[in-house]
Amino acid sequence: MTRQSRQMLIGLQLGNGYGSQPMSWRAPGVDPANYTSFDAQVRYAQAAERGKIQFFFLPDFAGLTSDVTNDSPQLTLEPLLTIAAAARATERIGFVATGSTTFTEPYNLARQFKTLDVMSHGRVGWNAVTTSDPNVAANYGAQIAPRPERYQRAHETIQIVQSLWGSWGEDAWLKDTETGRFADPDKIVPINLQGQHVASRGPLPIPPSEQGQPVIFSAGGGEYGLGLAGRYAGGVIGATFSIEDARAQRESIREAARAAGRDPDEVKFFAGVMPAIAPSVREAVDRRLRIGEYSLEKRLPYLGSMLGIPIEASRLDRPLTPEQLSAARPSPFDPRAPRALEVAREGWTVREILAHGVIDYHPTPVGPASVTADHMQEWFEAGAVDGFWVSVDVYEDGIDTFVDEVVPILQERGLFHTEYEGSTLRDHLGLPRQYGLDPRLH
Structure with missing residues (x-):
């Protein structure tokens, strides 16, 4: 077996109870009741953990736009509650959930994600996104603000959230039953941050998790998205159809991190892939x-x-x-x-x-597991990605197929790890510990 010093990272997309294809709810062996089955979500997470997958990625859409006559909606159950169920039934795999900076107050985001991070012993990430769909805005009785305003709010929200995460000092929780001192109040301080769009006094009464605080992810592109990713993200969820474009996207993100005063190696770029796997x-x-x-x-x-x-x-x-x-x-x-x-x-x-998936949202390797492995190897070794987020067509059998057939090929080629090297999402992604705001940002 050839062993590489650099190995790829893999996340799996988890959208509904069925799979990434619109008609996956009718696939053989699929229980159509999986639409609301947390047991199914837990089963998929456990299968992915068996394959040493670094994380599950849960996108979100707070509305209904699809024609449900034949198709099931792709994004259904609330992602944070889904993580809560799956995290309690797993031990190592990470979970990254989407949360809108447009229609959620920063204190709510800070509280919910840090609670999940503590619950999961440090395995949670927050995919911080601005919301641009008017159908979602209508569900909040609002309208979509101009792009610059949405991203300004996003910057303010992330900074407030991270400040709240750090407002309970790392060594503030004493738990000293002998002296009767529960915590050191001098190390639990308000943040008193006021932006143009959002504000919070704090503090947040939640101690750090094993990884300190959740990992920030980003999925936006363009100038505004790069600014967000470069300053805060540990992972970027990308959409690209060629090695050249993926390499350009990855380098743009790394350059944005450098410009913000960060180490570009701390931002991992994940390209999407939607494999169609069968013996031929x-x-x-x-x-x-x-x-x-x-x-x-x-x-x-x-x-x-x-x-x-x-x-x-x-x-x-x-x-x-x-x-x-x-x-x-x-x-x-x-x-x-x-x-x-x-x-x-x-x-x-x-x-x-x-x-053949020629209109899928990501490249679709078609055929034996080796075809998907070849695709992933080619992109990875070309320096186009740090890893992939894989959208399985039918979760019920497709996750097991990916874990049992594709993962072993990647492991045999020295491209993917054979065991979790740590216990937290930061460990899995090779990211440094962070607590509160990043002091390097300028």
Whole structure:
């Protein structure tokens, strides 16, 4: 076995009780009642922990926009409560939950996430995001503020949250039954922070966890997102379809960290991947065809726009004609388009092209577990990522498949660890301890 000094990090996406594909609730072996089953969430977390996965990543959307006639919503149960259930049934795996800086007060965020961090013995991260969807805003009786204002509030919120986390001194809790001194009040102090958008007096009456305080994650892009990630994030959840773009995103984040006065190695960049795993490419495509039985046809118009040609519904179960392939031009506005044309030229039917995941939100390696492992190895060794967040198509069997088939290949190649080296999320990510605000920021 070849052993590398640098090894990749892996997180798994956890959205609902079914999987990342819209029709995963109808997949063979899936209990349709998993929509509200915390037992299912716990089972998935335990399976991931068996594979030494560093963390589960829980995105969030505080609203309902999907057509529930056939599709299940992708983001359902409240993520912090989901973590509470799963953390009590696991010992080592970390949990990163999304929390909005736009519609949550900093004291609430500080209290909830630090409570979870204490409950889990230091295994929690906060994916701090601004909210830009008007459907979510409507659920809070509000409207979406301009982007600069939302990000200004985000900066203020994160600074207040971290100040609150540090407001109970690390050695303030005495627990001295002999003298009767419970805590040292001189080491538990208000923060008295007032910004333009949010404020808090403090202190927060919660001692540190084993990792001190939760790890900040970020999922935003662009100038504003880079500013947030560079100053605060220990992990960045990315979306990219090429090694070149991933490498550019990672370096931009690292440069933003340098500019903020931080060590760029303390910011880990995770690219998404949505594998379709089966013993062969044919079987992997058939699996996706079964899962997407009712949803693939809805994607047909978008496939046509990606390739710059009209595709009639009558051609769903036939390959594109030579004339269509000759006329096809990948859209310069969609980075997935070249892959879609590549698959089309292999002679697959239109329905099978879609089943290759060419319109998925992240790259979709299709075929045996080695194909997914090869994809991850290529990106990692090219310096494009520090790791991946993996969106499994059907959790019920897909997490076990990833853990039992992909992980051992990565371990055999020396690309992924074989055991947890520590007990906290910071340990898993190789991040230094932090308590309160980062004093290096400028």
